Amino acid sequence: MLSVDRLRVLHTIATYGSLSAAAEALHVTNSAVSQQLTKLEREVGQPLVERNGRGVRLTDAAELLVEHTAKILSLVHRAEADLEAHRDDVTGHLRLSATPTAVRGLLPHALSSLREAHPGLQVELHEEEPHESVTSMARGDADLAMVIDWVGSPLALPSGMSRAPLMEDVGDIALPADHPLAHRELLEPEEILDLPWISWSRGSICDDWLHGMIRARGGEPHVIHNVEEHQTKLALIAAGIGAAVMPRLGRGPLPDGVRVVPVQPALVRQVYVFWRTDASRRPAIRAAVRALREAATAYGD
Numbered sequence: 001m002l003s004v005d006r007l008r009v010l011h012t013i014a015t016y017g018s019l020s021a022a023a024e025a026l027h028v029t030n031s032a033v034s035q036q037l038t039k040l041e042r043e044v045g046q047p048l049v050e051r052n053g054r055g056v057r058l059t060d061a062a063e064l065l066v067e068h069t070a071k072i073l074s075l076v077h078r079a080e081a082d083l084e085a086h087r088d089d090v091t092g093h094l095r096l097s098a099t100p101t102a103v104r105g106l107l108p109h110a111l112s113s114l115r116e117a118h119p120g121l122q123v124e125l126h127e128e129e130p131h132e133s134v135t136s137m138a139r140g141d142a143d144l145a146m147v148i149d150w151v152g153s154p155l156a157l158p159s160g161m162s163r164a165p166l167m168e169d170v171g172d173i174a175l176p177a178d179h180p181l182a183h184r185e186l187l188e189p190e191e192i193l194d195l196p197w198i199s200w201s202r203g204s205i206c207d208d209w210l211h212g213m214i215r216a217r218g219g220e221p222h223v224i225h226n227v228e229e230h231q232t233k234l235a236l237i238a239a240g241i242g243a244a245v246m247p248r249l250g251r252g253p254l255p256d257g258v259r260v261v262p263v264q265p266a267l268v269r270q271v272y273v274f275w276r277t278d279a280s281r282r283p284a285i286r287a288a289v290r291a292l293r294e295a296a297t298a299y300g301d
Contacts, residue, residue: 006040007069009033010048014058014066015139025139090287091120097133098125098146100230102271104250106146106166110295114288121284130155130205137161137274144275144288150209151268163274164289166296167249171267172260174237174246182259189263193219198242201228210245213267234258249299271296 012022013033023033041048048062058066098107103125111123128136133145138158148169149155157163173192175182181191193214199221200206207226214221224242227233230251233244238257246260247269254260273292275285 003040003043006036006043007065009036010040010062011066011069012139013037013049013056014062018056025141089120090118090283092284093122093124094284094288095124095126095141095143096146096288097128097136097142097144099130099133099148100127101169101247101250102146102148103127104230104252105299106249106271106292106295109298110288110291113291113294117291118284118287121287123288129201134158137276143279143282144273144285146271146273146292148269148271149205150213151270153205153209153212155205157274160277161274162277162280163272164293166271166273166292167300169247169249169269169271170262171245171247171269172262174234174244174254174258174260176237176240176243177257177259178240179243179259181261184261186264187261189213189217189265192243192263193217194222195243196222196224196241198225198227198233198236198244199223200226202226206245 009022009026012025013019016022016025019033019037020030023030026033037048044061044065046059046061048059048065049056050059051057107125111125114121114123126136126142128145130147130149133142133147134155134157136142137145146166147155173181173187173195175195181187197210199210207223210223211221225236227236233246234255236242237244238255240257245267249269249271273289275289279285
């Protein structure tokens with residue numbers, strides 16, 4: 001009989017392309033992955049991987065096993081969810097991945113509500129950028145992910161996921177208080193194309209969106225700084241250095257010397273939560289989604 005744990009190892013190797021990457025994803029040593037793979041090859045009676053440069057290539061037999069393993073793991077997740085649903089207890093351990101602005105804006109309310117309503121549920125929070133949350137969900141390191149993407153620039157989710165919208169988050173333009181545009185009531189997109197931008201980290205979903213938004217309107221982004229921290233951006237703007245798109249969710253008080261001006265039509269991000277469809281019946285998933293929706297409604301009010 002084939003071992004589900006060894007099949008899971010093979011599935012992870014297929015996903016990440018090498019034994020070392022699979023070991024990192026599974027939080028085990030390279031030796032442990034090699035041993036599990038050797039045992040699985042012994043069970044099936046034929047080789048499953050071949051060396052391919054620095055990585056490995058799956059044999060035809062391995063590809064067949066991986067296809068079946070995806071179905072098996074889905075059934076395991078569904079069985080676990082059904083058992084939890086049968087107990088109907090919101091207990092256990094829930095791993096939540098969430099983007100920083102959503103953590104600041106929504107999670108204090110949501111986690112407090114969950115703790116009060118379901119004291120037997122332990123929520124483990126990991127603050128991650130949206131693309132990191134997608135990876136965490138794909139490799140099974142998270143049970144639920146709260147992410148954002150910009151209207152017109154959707155985040156690509158792994159297959160087999162369900163999602164629920166939480167809210168829309170509007171981005172305003174943050175400017176030094178003495179900037180010529182800072183005392184306008186509204187700005188048009190064409191007026192902001194040539195601003196010296198303080199953008200997000202290079203390659204992040206928000207940085208890519210900013211470049212795409214400007215180029216779609218015939219401009220070329222003039223990014224002078226790439227900054228990850230929210231407060232660092234505001235400090236630079238207060239010092240008269242650049243401008244930034246500043247979403248409202250989790251924004252907090254503005255420092256002296258900074259003014260925000262809305263754009264019309266608005267720059268909008270979608271905030272939503274997603275999870276594996278085969279875990280949809282887990283009471284903990286349903287309770288967490290409900291708490292996040294309530295937090296988003298309260299934030300909007």
